[in-house]
Amino acid sequence: MPVLAANWKLHKTTAEAIAWVDAVQASPLLGRADVVVLPGFLQIPALSARIGHGPIALGSQDVFWEESGAFTGMVSAAQVREAGCRYALVAHSERRRCAGDDDRGAHARIRAALAQGLTPIYCIGEGLRERESGGFQRALKAQYDVALDGLSAEQAQRVIVAYEPVWAIGSGQPATPQQVGEVAAAIRAGVLARTGLREGMRILYGGSVQPQNIQGFLAQGTIDGFLVGGASLDPEEFLALLKAVVGGA
Numbered sequence: 404m405p406v407l408a409a410n411w412k413l414h415k416t417t418a419e420a421i422a423w424v425d426a427v428q429a430s431p432l433l434g435r436a437d438v439v440v441l442p443g444f445l446q447i448p449a450l451s452a453r454i455g456h457g458p459i460a461l462g463s464q465d466v467f468w469e470e471s472g473a474f475t476g477m478v479s480a481a482q483v484r485e486a487g488c489r490y491a492l493v494a495h496s497e498r499r500r501c502a503g504d505d506d507r508g509a510h511a512r513i514r515a516a517l518a519q520g521l522t523p524i525y526c527i528g529e530g531l532r533e534r535e536s537g538g539f540q541r542a543l544k545a546q547y548d549v550a551l552d553g554l555s556a557e558q559a560q561r562v563i564v565a566y567e568p569v570w571a572i573g574s575g576q577p578a579t580p581q582q583v584g585e586v587a588a589a590i591r592a593g594v595l596a597r598t599g600l601r602e603g604m605r606i607l608y609g610g611s612v613q614p615q616n617i618q619g620f621l622a623q624g625t626i627d628g629f630l631v632g633g634a635s636l637d638p639e640e641f642l643a644l645l646k647a648v649v650g651g652a
């Protein structure tokens with residue numbers, strides 16, 4: 404099934420989050436894609452209660468790698484799972500920039516998420532300078548090589564990789580479908596070489612995805628879904644994306 408993940412970042416009060424879920428939960432399109440909502444930590448329990456065992460899944464925007472201890476301000480994989488999450492975003496570029504997340508930390512976070520039965524969504528992406536200098540494939544390879552180091556094929560299969568070029572996030576300037584296709588092929592080859600995983604790894608694209616441009620990526624046929632920030636905040640816009648993803652547009 405395709406994946407459509409809504410990364411709300413630092414947006415929405417609990418009341419706004421519940422209103423969004425109420426608007427989206429009624430859609431008959433649900434159940435035809437893996438719909439994942441990544442709210443703020445504090446909204447997770449209320450949304451979990453509202454969603455129940457329905458078709459929307461919850462994820463956290465981060466997890467720390469330790470389960471407990473003297474780690475002020477951190478949230479563990481066990482805690483977010485207990486609160487109702489089934490997914491965990493790992494090393495989003497905004498966390499790499501604002502909170503110092505790096506590939507080694509991502510590796511530990513992925514392992515912690517997997518150990519708790521969460522599906523990690525591991526974010527990688529090159530900066531503009533790397534893209535323009537042509538060294539971006541090397542930069543991306545370093546990101547997934549470190550983060551997936553030592554994972555078995557079975558573990559790697561449970562990881563979703565989200566390719567999000569830093570220059571495309573929130574800029575209104577998405578990568579081209581061809582650029583995304585090239586990177587997805589390189590990731591699949593790189594992960595095969597590292598873990599022996601032949602097929603089954605799901606790869607998402609993220610970065611200025613909107614109802615107006617999503618068809619181009621779908622037509623390319625090389626990715627398994629999308630991680631969406633800005634266009635996921637409005638339920639109508641999100642449902643337009645979902646309609647496209649499940650083939651209804």
Ligand code: PGA
Pocket residue numbers: 410567571572573574609610611612630631632633634
């Ligand atoms: P955007 O964000 O869709 O607003 O570009 C994507 C993301 O950061 O996950």
